[in-house]
Amino acid sequence: MNTKHTIPSDEDLTAFIDGELTAEEAARIQTMVEEDKSTAERLEFLARASLPFKQAFAPLLSEAPREKLETMLAAIPAQQSARPASTPAFATRRRFLGALAASLVAGIAVDRAVIGLGRRFSAKDENGEWRAVVADYISLYTPETLAGPVPAREVQANQLAGLDEKLGLSLSPESVSLPGIDFKRALMLQYDGKPLAQIAYLDPETGPMALCIVKSDAGRKAPDFESRKGMNVVYWSNETHAFMLIGHAASERMMAIAEGVRGRTSA
Template sequence: MNRKYTIPSDEDLTAFIDGELTPEEAARIDAIVNEDESVAERLEFLARASLPFEQAFAPLLAEAPRAKLQTMLAAIPVQQSARSDPTPTFASRRRFLGALAASLVAGIAVDRAVIAIGIRKGFSAKDENSEWRAVVADYISLYTAETLAGPVPGREDQAAQLGPLDEKLGLSLSPEAVSLPGIDFKRALLLQYDGKALAQVAYLDPETGPMALCIVRSDAGPKAPDLESRKGMNVVYWSNATHAFMLIGYAAADRMMAIAKGVREGAA
């Protein structure tokens, strides 16, 4: 399809959402949104998500190559807001995202980053179960093998990382319960989604790369395992009476289903 316009970047769409564009630029993007369904869907997704990026990735930025980042940030144009605030919220966010991108290119691991994932709108149980998987997939897609590099924690360290997850989610996750055959346990994180605790156990599959098991409380009721594709990864998801689970990774669908079967017997 030949378009007579340039698709807006996520940066442009976020500036549109935050009211940081000139009236002419805002009108241009509004016209594109009305004409292009894919742009409208992306705008809706960005409008729903409110991610405190700077707090979440503070450990990563602390280790970043500052001289290189400063050079890259200096090249990022910052549009002044018409509001009285001398440092617009989006300007700060734009500078931070530039630093984050540079850090990821440099291969710096995101270690023990705690991300609070907030959604501005309420959802029914069905929509919520789909939405949290979409948000998690966006986050996991940032992982590389280098992100999860390093030695495999010993059993005691694994148990110590899993402990806070047990307390917040009302589960009993032993290292044995979340062990995946032939796949290395790397770390367990306690995140937050829509005001609820979200457990993430990250793994590194020597064959296909990053993999993660994520769990949230859910009152949607039991659901048999199902399969979907998100961000180039396969997702197996299911739920019991109290929790929703998802296993996400780059392994083939049949292998993911087989791995998830073992997880269900151990952790669910």
């Protein structure tokens, strides 16, 4: 049977992320990801599913019928594939055991900590995950979310000073101003236990926009562009921090705005 265009299952996508497919199988899924939007979105979802379900449901997992499942799984021959010799065959069965036990007992989708995805997928772009989380958050903003007068310069400076303290930056209202776009607020959030600065703006033409910053040791990277949640994103980094500008403005305008603020905030 020709499987070239068969939609991959979650198990296939998980194995792809985990580097456990043969070269032929991996190439097939890579082609599907590039050609089929729903497959690409599902792959991104599985790669980002990092909520601590494993810890939350540990008591339930401890009550799962593990001995019976162990016996059943032990009877399944290990699939011969091109996985690295350093990855024993039982490791995949163990990850499946954890996922199956959680599904049977809790009735939920188990997170990547249970099925062993780790952070290898995000190694291609270690900043991609935090940008995805920011996009999820900013996608909830409407113009009404940011309604109200523009804060006075002194208020802006005080809010930015709070970001400086956590991130080791030196931001001023002038350095983060965006041409023709109203500064609304600066606040400190947290992602993966690390401070995440968000400076929110309201563009009279396209609505909410945000400049977000986290500490990063990934090194200097030139601006790049992507789309998330129907918004345009320009992202870059210097030696100490990673930045992203996200909004609904056209890509060319976003790039121009980002280039300006990048020049004023570069270390």
